Amino acid sequence: xxxxxxxxxxxxxxxxxxxxxxxxxxxxxxxxxxxxxxxxxxxxxxxxxxxxxxxxxxxxxxxxxxxxxxxxxxxxxxxxxxxxxxxxxxxxxxxxxxxxxxxxxxxxxxxxxxxxxxxxxxxxxxxxxxxxxxxxxxxxxxxxxxxxxxxxxxxxxxxxxxxxxxxxxxxxxxxxxxxxxxxxxxxxxxxxxxxxxxxxxxxxxxxxxxxxxxxxxxxxxxxxxxxxxxx
Amino acid sequence: xxxxxxxxxxxxxxxxxxxxxxxxxxxxxxxxxxxxxxxxxxxxxxxxxxxxxxxxxxxxxxxxxxxxxxxxxxxxxxxxxxxxxxxxxxxxxxxxxxxxxxxxxxxxxxxxxxxxxxxxxxxxxxxxxxxxxxxxxxxxx
Numbered sequence: 511x512x513x514x515x516x517x518x519x520x521x522x523x524x525x526x527x528x529x530x531x532x533x534x535x536x537x538x539x540x541x542x543x544x545x546x547x548x549x550x551x552x553x554x555x556x557x558x559x560x561x562x563x564x565x566x567x568x569x570x571x572x573x574x575x576x577x578x579x580x581x582x583x584x585x586x587x588x589x590x591x592x593x594x595x596x597x598x599x600x601x602x603x604x605x606x607x608x609x610x611x612x613x614x615x616x617x618x619x620x621x622x623x624x625x626x627x628x629x630x631x632x633x634x635x636x637x638x639x640x641x642x643x644x645x646x647x648x649x650x651x652x653x654x655x656x657x658x659x660x661x662x663x664x665x666x667x668x669x670x671x672x673x674x675x676x677x678x679x680x681x682x683x684x685x686x687x688x689x690x691x692x693x694x695x696x697x698x699x700x701x702x703x704x705x706x707x708x709x710x711x712x713x714x715x716x717x718x719x720x721x722x723x724x725x726x727x728x729x730x731x732x733x734x735x736x737x738x739x740x741x
Numbered sequence: 742x743x744x745x746x747x748x749x750x751x752x753x754x755x756x757x758x759x760x761x762x763x764x765x766x767x768x769x770x771x772x773x774x775x776x777x778x779x780x781x782x783x784x785x786x787x788x789x790x791x792x793x794x795x796x797x798x799x800x801x802x803x804x805x806x807x808x809x810x811x812x813x814x815x816x817x818x819x820x821x822x823x824x825x826x827x828x829x830x831x832x833x834x835x836x837x838x839x840x841x842x843x844x845x846x847x848x849x850x851x852x853x854x855x856x857x858x859x860x861x862x863x864x865x866x867x868x869x870x871x872x873x874x875x876x877x878x879x880x881x882x
Contacts, residue, residue: 560882564881564882567881568880568881595881597881598761599761599762599763599766599840599841600761600778600840600841601882602877602880602881602882603881603882604881604882637801639802639803639804639848639849640848640849641804641848641849642772642848645875698804719751719831720744720745720746720747720748721746721747721748722747722748722749722750722751723747723748723749
């Protein structure tokens with residue numbers, strides 16, 4: 511994975527603040543920061559070309575892809591990973607990126623995506639439906655061992671069966687963090703229309719008013735006679 | 742229809758809907774969702790109509806999540822009433838929707854069925870919405 515790392519050319523950011531960041535965005539440059547990588551290395555403010563960054567991110571398994579940052583005008587290169595990213599919720603335009611420097615000999619804690627394959631027996635033959643409860647897992651491994659995704663085959667699951675984290679086998683190099691009892695996928699029965707609503711929220715007949723919590727009123731009533739007495 | 746079981750105050754002020762939804766804008770339960778593209782009030786009646794339309798289309802397959810809750814009371818004055826004399830009586834409940842908010846999520850159905858079901862729900866909801874998948878919500882520009 512590290513050998514084929516893509517290279518992204520970045521520039522040092524000279525200005526900081528909201529207005530400067532917006533001016534960079536207008537020029538198709540994304541404000542970014544790089545940090546981590548052991549003691550003695552200082553964080554640095556950067557700007558990244560938007561299109562080049564979006565291309566890397568939109569590739570499959572982008573969350574944990576490691577690539578190189580090259581500082582423009584120098585030969586300095588660093589293996590990095592995206593630690594955090596701000597994206598506009600409607601337009602999906604990148605607002606800001608956090609890069610973290612990667613040390614190839616140090617283990618990382620990352621979130622790996624779960625890739626579900628197969629159709630469970632319980633869905634095929636027994637009329638159930640597959641409920642995927644966990645979509646990603648925290649794992650610990652060396653940068654070279656980062657899996658693109660965790661492949662999980664659910665084809666053996668019958669009705670009311672669950673697949674748990676403890677059932678996964680990822681090899682010796684990858685350690686799963688967290689509880690082994692956590693459910694990844696479950697085959698259940700789809701409830702009828704009415705029961706599905708009951709499970710989601712309290713339901714009241716139309717036109718009725720809910721109960722008003724009277725705590726505030728009691729306090730007011732208790733205070734009111736005192737005022738009258740003063741008069 | 743959905744409404745709170747207990748409230749602290751019977752009536753609320755109108756409020757403003759500035760900005761975009763930050764919470765409730767990413768898929769938490771299902772694989773497909775209906776995402777609001779503009780702000781507005783979604784009444785309990787509209788939500789219920791949308792839910793019924795989706796569940797009738799997918800029949801017994803799949804699981805549906807309603808990601809919004811109508812917890813804001815709306816009042817109305819009676820017809821042919823002179824202005825003044827206080828705020829009107831509570832008439833219904835609405836959910837305040839901002840752009841990017843997910844309204845429904847579904848799991849356990851294929852994309853085509855989900856798209857058709859949400860298409861029916863879109864007609865029942867008075868605000869502009871779009872169909873989104875996990876890939877759409879994870880992609881960037």
